[in-house]
Amino acid sequence: xxxxxxxxxxxxxxxxxxxxxxxxxxxxxxxxxxxxxxxxxxxxxxxxxxxxxxxxxxxxxxxxxxxxxxxxxxxxxxxxxxxxxxxxxxxxxxxxxxxxxxxxxxxxxxxxxxxxxxxxxxxxxxxxxxxxxxxxxxxxxxxxxxxxxxxxxxxxxxxxxxxxxxxxxxxxxxxxxxxxxxxxxxxxxxxxxxxxxxxxxxxxxxxxxxxxxxxxxxxxxxxxxxxxxxxxxxxxxxxxxxxxxxxxxxxxxxxxxxxxxxxxxxxxxxxxxxxxxxxxxxxxxxxxxxxxxxxxxxxxxxxxxxxxxxxxxxxxxxxxxxxxxxxxxxxxxxxxxxxxxxxxxxxxxxxxxxxxxxxxxxxxxxxxxxxxxxxxxxxxxxxxxxxxxxxxxxxxxxxxxxxxxxxxxxxxxxxxxxxxxxxxxxxxxxxxxxxx
Ligand code: PLP
Numbered sequence: 001x002x003x004x005x006x007x008x009x010x011x012x013x014x015x016x017x018x019x020x021x022x023x024x025x026x027x028x029x030x031x032x033x034x035x036x037x038x039x040x041x042x043x044x045x046x047x048x049x050x051x052x053x054x055x056x057x058x059x060x061x062x063x064x065x066x067x068x069x070x071x072x073x074x075x076x077x078x079x080x081x082x083x084x085x086x087x088x089x090x091x092x093x094x095x096x097x098x099x100x101x102x103x104x105x106x107x108x109x110x111x112x113x114x115x116x117x118x119x120x121x122x123x124x125x126x127x128x129x130x131x132x133x134x135x136x137x138x139x140x141x142x143x144x145x146x147x148x149x150x151x152x153x154x155x156x157x158x159x160x161x162x163x164x165x166x167x168x169x170x171x172x173x174x175x176x177x178x179x180x181x182x183x184x185x186x187x188x189x190x191x192x193x194x195x196x197x198x199x200x201x202x203x204x205x206x207x208x209x210x211x212x213x214x215x216x217x218x219x220x221x222x223x224x225x226x227x228x229x230x231x232x233x234x235x236x237x238x239x240x241x242x243x244x245x246x247x248x249x250x251x252x253x254x255x256x257x258x259x260x261x262x263x264x265x266x267x268x269x270x271x272x273x274x275x276x277x278x279x280x281x282x283x284x285x286x287x288x289x290x291x292x293x294x295x296x297x298x299x300x301x302x303x304x305x306x307x308x309x310x311x312x313x314x315x316x317x318x319x320x321x322x323x324x325x326x327x328x329x330x331x332x333x334x335x336x337x338x339x340x341x342x343x344x345x346x347x348x349x350x351x352x353x354x355x356x357x358x359x360x361x362x363x364x365x366x367x368x369x370x371x372x373x374x375x376x377x378x379x380x381x382x383x384x385x386x387x388x389x390x391x392x393x394x395x396x397x398x399x400x401x402x403x404x405x406x407x408x409x410x411x412x413x414x415x416x417x418x419x420x421x422x423x424x425x426x427x428x429x430x431x432x433x434x435x436x
Contacts, residue, residue, distance in 0.1 A: 016038070094252070097252060100239060103233065119160050209327040211241030214303045249279070305400075359435050
C-alpha cells in the first residue's frame, strides 16, 4: 500500500508560488531580482477597508460565523452582481470562500464525475487543469492564440463541445494573457450553450479581474445573457481589483440555492468559515464610494505601465507582444528570442540525452533570464501543460513600479542578445542542476 494516495499524483500546482524557491536562491547569492512573476498588485489594501477590519476585531467579532459568509457581505455581493451584470441574485445563492481559487476546486468536485469532459482556456490559470485531472475528468483545452488577441468565439468552442461536456470554464479578463471576451463573443457563446448543452452543463465564469480593464472597456459577464444565470457559477473576489491578495476574500454565485448549499458544505468540511472581520471589510469594498477611487488609481497605473512596456517589448528582436485589454500581465511570444539564443537546439540536445524531460524552450529562457539576468517571469507551460507544445511565451506581470519595469526590460534586451551567455548557462552548474 503506497504512503501517498494515488490521486495525489494528479494534482497540479501554480508555478508562480513554486518559483519563489528559485528566486530566493538568486537573492541569497546577492542578485537583485525583478519580480515580473508576481500575480499580486503592488498596491496596498485601502486604508478605509483596513480600518473596517480593525474596528470589527476591536469590537470582538473574531469568532466563527456563518460558513456561507456573513449576511451583510453576501448581500453586498448580490447587490454588486446585480449592479455590474444586471443579474438578480439573492444572498442565499452566494457563498464566501477564502479567495477566488477555492471555488474552482469546489466546482470540479460538485459537478464533474470521472470521465466527464471539461473545456477550459489554455493558456489559462493552471489550477483549472490541476483540478480537472485531480477529479479524473477529461481535459479539453481551448487553445487561445495571440493573433486573435487571445479571445475566442462560439465557433471555436463548438468544435470542442460534445455529449460528454459537463463544464465549460471561461476567464475574462484572462490570466495570463490579458485577453478579454467582448459582449458579442459572450453572446455567441451563450447562444451555443443554449443550443448545444443540456441544462445540467455548467459554465464556470472566473471574473477575478473584473475591475482591471483598459481603454475604457467595461466588464462583461456571460451571466448577463439570456438563459445563463441558471447555468453559470460566477466567481470573483477582492484579491486583484482591491489589491487584497492576502486577505483571502473570494465568492461564488451559484445558479440555485441547492447548489450554494453544497459549496457551503464544502466550506464546513474544509475551513468552517472565512474570518468575519475580514468579510466586514469585504462588504465595505463594494459599499464605500472611496473604493472606486482606489481601484481607478491602481487601474490607471497598470494602464500607463502597459502602454510603456508593450512597445518596449516589441522593440526586442525576436519578441512579439500583443496589447492586453485587462488584468496586469503581458504575454509576449518569445519564439524569435529562443531562435536567436539557440534555445531550441539546446532543448533538443538535453532531451536527446535524457535530461530535463519536462523542460520547454520558453522554460529554459525563463531560467536563463532569472539566473543570469535577475528577471523572474513565468513560462507558457505554467498555464496549462496539455497542448502547450510548440508555444513559446512568457508572462510578465506589470504589478511592479515603472523603475523596476524599465530596469527589467533593459535586462531582457541584454539577455536577448547573449547567445554566448545562454550556451554557457546550459552547461554550467546552474544549468545542469536545473535541466539535469
Ligand atoms: N483565478 C484567476 C484567473 C487568477 O489569476 C487567480 C489568482 O492568480 C485566482 C483565480 C485566485 O485568486 P485568489 O488569490 O483570490 O484565490
